[in-house]
Amino acid sequence: MASSYRNSPVCVLLILLSCCAGCCFGFGTFGFDFHHRYSDPVKGILAVDDLPKKGSFAYYSALAHRDRYFRLRGRGLAAQGNDKTPLTFSAGNDTYRLNSLGFLHYANISVGRPALSFIVALDTGSDLFWLPCDCVSCVHGLNSSSGQVIDFNIYSPNTSSTSSKVPCNSTLCELQKQCPSAGSNCPYQVRYLSDGTMSTGFLVEDVLHLATDEKQSKSVDSRISFGCGRVQTGSFLDGAAPNGLFGLGMDKTSVPSILANQGLIPNSFSMCFGSDGTGRISFGDKGSPGQGETPFSLRQTHPTYNITITQVSVGGNAANFEFSAIFDSGTSFTYLNDPAYTQISETFNSLAKEKRETSTSDLPFEYCYVLSPNQTNFEYPVVNLTMKGGGPFFVNDPIVIVSSEPKGLYLYCLGVVKSDNVNIIGQNFMTGYNIVFDREKNVLGWKASDCYGVNNSSALPIPPKSSVPPATALNPEATAGGISPASAPPIGSHSLKLHPLTCALLVMTLIASFAIF
Numbered sequence: 001m002a003s004s005y006r007n008s009p010v011c012v013l014l015i016l017l018s019c020c021a022g023c024c025f026g027f028g029t030f031g032f033d034f035h036h037r038y039s040d041p042v043k044g045i046l047a048v049d050d051l052p053k054k055g056s057f058a059y060y061s062a063l064a065h066r067d068r069y070f071r072l073r074g075r076g077l078a079a080q081g082n083d084k085t086p087l088t089f090s091a092g093n094d095t096y097r098l099n100s101l102g103f104l105h106y107a108n109i110s111v112g113r114p115a116l117s118f119i120v121a122l123d124t125g126s127d128l129f130w131l132p133c134d135c136v137s138c139v140h141g142l143n144s145s146s147g148q149v150i151d152f153n154i155y156s157p158n159t160s161s162t163s164s165k166v167p168c169n170s171t172l173c174e175l176q177k178q179c180p181s182a183g184s185n186c187p188y189q190v191r192y193l194s195d196g197t198m199s200t201g202f203l204v205e206d207v208l209h210l211a212t213d214e215k216q217s218k219s220v221d222s223r224i225s226f227g228c229g230r231v232q233t234g235s236f237l238d239g240a241a242p243n244g245l246f247g248l249g250m251d252k253t254s255v256p257s258i259l260a261n262q263g264l265i266p267n268s269f270s271m272c273f274g275s276d277g278t279g280r281i282s283f284g285d286k287g288s289p290g291q292g293e294t295p296f297s298l299r300q301t302h303p304t305y306n307i308t309i310t311q312v313s314v315g316g317n318a319a320n321f322e323f324s325a326i327f328d329s330g331t332s333f334t335y336l337n338d339p340a341y342t343q344i345s346e347t348f349n350s351l352a353k354e355k356r357e358t359s360t361s362d363l364p365f366e367y368c369y370v371l372s373p374n375q376t377n378f379e380y381p382v383v384n385l386t387m388k389g390g391g392p393f394f395v396n397d398p399i400v401i402v403s404s405e406p407k408g409l410y411l412y413c414l415g416v417v418k419s420d421n422v423n424i425i426g427q428n429f430m431t432g433y434n435i436v437f438d439r440e441k442n443v444l445g446w447k448a449s450d451c452y453g454v455n456n457s458s459a460l461p462i463p464p465k466s467s468v469p470p471a472t473a474l475n476p477e478a479t480a481g482g483i484s485p486a487s488a489p490p491i492g493s494h495s496l497k498l499h500p501l502t503c504a505l506l507v508m509t510l511i512a513s514f515a516i517f
Contacts, residue, residue: 029265029284030210030220034107034122036277104330104427105279107246110209111226112160116153121241122281124271124305124329124437127251128190130199130227131155131244138232139242152243157204157228166203172225172253173203188227197234199245204228208255213282224258248281250303250439259283260439268438271329273430274451275397287436291447294387297324298442304328305437307425307444308388312340314347315381322388325423327435327444333364334426335419344383348414351381357411363402365413373410380412393446396432 105122111131118131132138133155141151157163166172166186168179173186186203208224211217229244236242247254248269252261260267265284273279287293297306305327311320323340336344345367349356354369371378383398402411415428436445 029282030212031269031280031282031285032107032109032210034105034271034279034281036105036279104332107281109246111155112206113162114160115209116155116160118153118155118244119242120244120246122246122248122271122329123241124248124327126190126192126245127247127249127254127257128188128199128227129224129244129246129253129255130188130190130201130229132232133157133201133204133228134230135232136230137237138229139237139239142239142242155228157206160206162223163204163206166205166225170203170225174253190227192234197236197240199227199229199232199236201228201230210283213285220264222259222262222264224255225253226255248437250298250305256283256437256439266438267440268436270434270436270445271430272434272449272451273329273427273432275431279451285434285436286438286440287434287445288447291434291436291445292387292391292393293438293441293443293445294389294391296442296444305444309340309385310388311386312344313382313384313386314344315351317347317351318386319343319347323423325425327425327430329427329430329435331424331426332428333415333417334429335417335422335424337419337421337423340423341416341418344416345414345418348381348383353379354412363413364417365400365415366418367416368402368411368413371410371412375410378412383414387444391446393429394448395429396448397428400428 106119107122108117109120110117120129120131132140132152134157135154138154139152140154141149157165167182168176168184168186169182170186173179175187175189178187187201188203189198189200191198203225204227205223205225207221210220210222212220234240248256251257256265256267256269259265266286268286269281269283270285270287271279271281294307296303297308299306306324307327308322308324310322311318313319321339321343323337325336349367352367352369354371357368357370380399383395385393385395387393398415399412400415402413403409430446432448432450433446434449434451436443436447438445
């Protein structure tokens with residue numbers, strides 16, 4: 001009897017420890033805000049003043065051209081990959097040079113001591129985090145057409161008291177064969193998909209300043225390894241990632257992997273994509289109860305965030321067939337090959353109520369529909385995907401609204417582009433969701449969110465101007481075509497989690513209490 005009495009608290013303790021295991025990682029979750037490349041705050045900083053008007057024919061053509069140039073080359077799109085068209089296009093009598101087209105999302109981060117801020121591009125398609133550093137060839141700043149000069153910070157190991165170099169015998173050093181000795185500085189070179197685009201330098205270690213995802217945010221300093229990028233080439237010199245690149249891939253050199261290996265976070269992160277171009281990345285976020293999930297389909301070489309879709313439904317008309325697709329936050333639109341593209345687009349077309357506009361050669365979209373000048377609302381067919389494992393993914397906004405001011409014409413288009421080979425779920429399908437990249441469970445998670453339920457701790461240093469998308473008064477409504485309209489789950493908020501410090505104190509108290517028995 002006495003033995004049973006003594007063992008029962010141990011069982012309770014083990015259960016509590018098991019329950020707290022997920023919440024006692026380091027400092028819980030932490031991260032920073034990010035902004036779309038063409039949002040007003042980023043345009044204000046990076047001087048993107050040579051772009052066409054948001055929502056215009058030329059605007060969407062530019063985004064699609066950017067996708068092909070920066071994201072789709074080398075991913076099996078042979079015809080598009082060989083496209084040598086310069087990054088320019090014409091609109092009326094004006095020709096815009098698109099040298100400012102680059103990665104889609106940017107964030108303001110802080111590194112070193114004293115801390116320096118950098119506006120880095122976020123990329124789920126690559127791994128290494130690098131900064132312009134003791135530059136031989138890199139972008140030092142930008143000149144706007146108004147004559148304003150915007151200078152960028154350039155990192156230097158010699159001016160940060162917390163910096164150290166990564167030796168060649170480090171497990172993170174992937175070019176050890178190029179090292180003269182084990183103690184030499186570890187070199188790196190990363191080649192990217194767009195022609196001639198590289199970053200070259202050596203690895204360093206320094207402090208990355210983060211903030212916890214709490215109402216009363218706390219600063220967290222983590223030592224991470226990253227690239228001291230001395231030489232940038234190709235599109236990086238044209239402003240693709242002018243102030244550094246923050247890799248979020250699965251390799252051990254990416255920031256999420258490094259933070260997880262230090263025990264600061266679970267090996268997971270999330271990106272929340274708001275409809276206004278603002279979002280948040282949270283390291284250590286494994287999602288919340290009730291989220292949808294589907295397993296990653298990992299390749300042995302250079303694994304990516306690839307998933308399997310088993311069903312597509314348009315307006316309540318479902319078709320069962322299986323295909324794989326990459327969730328890529330760096331691609332503007334969704335690119336599908338057949339049979340998925342034909343199934344979605346032709347079913348959408350059969351249910352659309354407005355007249356189809358066929359003279360849309362300036363647009364990347366094949367299926368566009370004319371809105372009358374006095375039309376204040378319209379309906380469009382719902383697009384839903386079913387992921388492997390049975391999880392439904394409700395596409396919040398499968399359309400784009402396009403304006404042509406000279407013609408006084410408004411269109412809405414199915415925001416899907418035909419691909420010759422690779423399938424990519426782009427940022428337009430992720431909008432309105434908190435997307436979880438859980439590398440521990442090897443699953444992708446998603447849950448509807450407005451992205452404002454977390455602390456805004458690292459906003460870009462320019463206040464956003466009011467940004468109203470074109471034709472918002474048209475009030476589009478999704479319909480399921482003959483059945484009750486399918487709708488996305490209600491806007492969700494992050495679940496309440498036990499604070500790590502609270503967890504630790506609880507466990508310590510229990511241990512002390514059990515010592516009495």
